[in-house]
Amino acid sequence: MSEEKLMSKKKPAYPVNDRLDAYLENYNRKIEIPIFYEDLLRFSGSVTVYDVNDEDTLWIRVYYSEFERQEIDLSLKKVYSILHSDGSDSIIQYLNIDAVDYCTFGNSKPFRIKVRNILNDNFTYFYVKKTDASRVYGLELEHMLSPYNLNFLVYKDTLIEEHIAGIPGDFFIKEMLPKCTESEKSQLAKEFVKFNERCMIRLLGDMRSYNYVIVPTHDFDHVVYKIRAIDFDQQCFEGKLKVYRPQFFKENYLMVELVRKKLQKKSVDQYKVEERSIVAKRIKSSGNRIKKLIEICREDEISTPENIEMLKEQIYELILDMDFRKSKTMGEVLDLGLDFVKRNYEDVSMKQIIESRY
Known part of the structure; x- marks a missing residue:
């Protein structure tokens, strides 16, 4: 069966209702964050990201004006601290935002943030997406019904997801x-x-x-x-x-x-x-x-x-x-x-x- 006939052309994003919002808060999924998905859309330019075989990955590496870059970098470091640590500013001095990539393919159009520890060059990623109730249910069900735990945060119209390695x-x-x-x-x-x-x-x-x-x-x-x-x-x-x-x-x-x-x-x-x-x-x-x-x-x-x-x-x-x-x-x-x-x-x-x- 062809892909076009199997899948709908486009799935709408569904809002998080009050009951789901309260559920997320009860289980520490709803935490105030210092930056929103819309803020990352204010990039001033981009370049295409290619893989090791020089093929287009459908991601673009975005960049911001000098003034906005400083504010965005600091906010993304704080998000990393909230997602992976205790949310304090103590680790921010050891972090660097190496890249902000934007995916132009698919429904979610996520941002992928590359965060590097400057002390040892270890790095990881996290994703910034628009909040969608379907995705929230999917993440929670994956957390409970699959062999894997998932770490994510929701605040208003922004969803933060940890990177799944593989x-x-x-x-x-x-x-x-x-x-x-x-x-x-x-x-x-x-x-x-x-x-x-x-x-x-x-x-x-x-x-x-x-x-x-x-x-x-x-x-x-x-x-x-x-x-x-x-x-x-x-x-x-x-x-x-x-x-x-x-x-x-x-x-x-x-x-x-x-x-x-x-x-x-x-x-x-x-x-x-x-x-x-x-x-x-x-x-x-x-x-x-x-x-x-x-x-x-x-x-x-x-x-x-x-x-x-x-x-x-x-x-x-x-x-x-x-x-x-x-x-x-x-x-x-x-x-x-x-x-x-x-x-x-x-x-x-x-x-x-x-x-x-x-």
């Missing part, structure tokens, strides 16, 4: 996948199956290869690979169920082929069950926090009536649960999906307990 999926597939051993390819196939399942369960869409990273970890005599989402713009918006399954994007074709060649159907089914069980455990362990988030999401407007109608019908056709047809919002569809996963896990666990006793 090798961009598109670069990995093109440059590094052909060099992987057969064992590593089998492991990557397994991780793609689990990643695919996790995205579908929590309705995270548009996981084309440049929207996730491959994270290699050295473990004794081999490398362990994990797949991690880095873009949460398409949380609970699209109406087509396929959008929430990375396997249907042409950019992931080689990963799908890897699964087909390396894994038998029984193994694929096993890894799907494993991922659903892990997500169910995370839902239970998240307790009131995820309950509060889903309650807010159930009443929020983060999609169109047409998309909601389409998605709930497609999910109903898949699992034949009439409750999906009664859904009025994307939050209700998400809630029912997570509850379905949790109930199935509890039913299987109870069955195993009963069988072990008799």
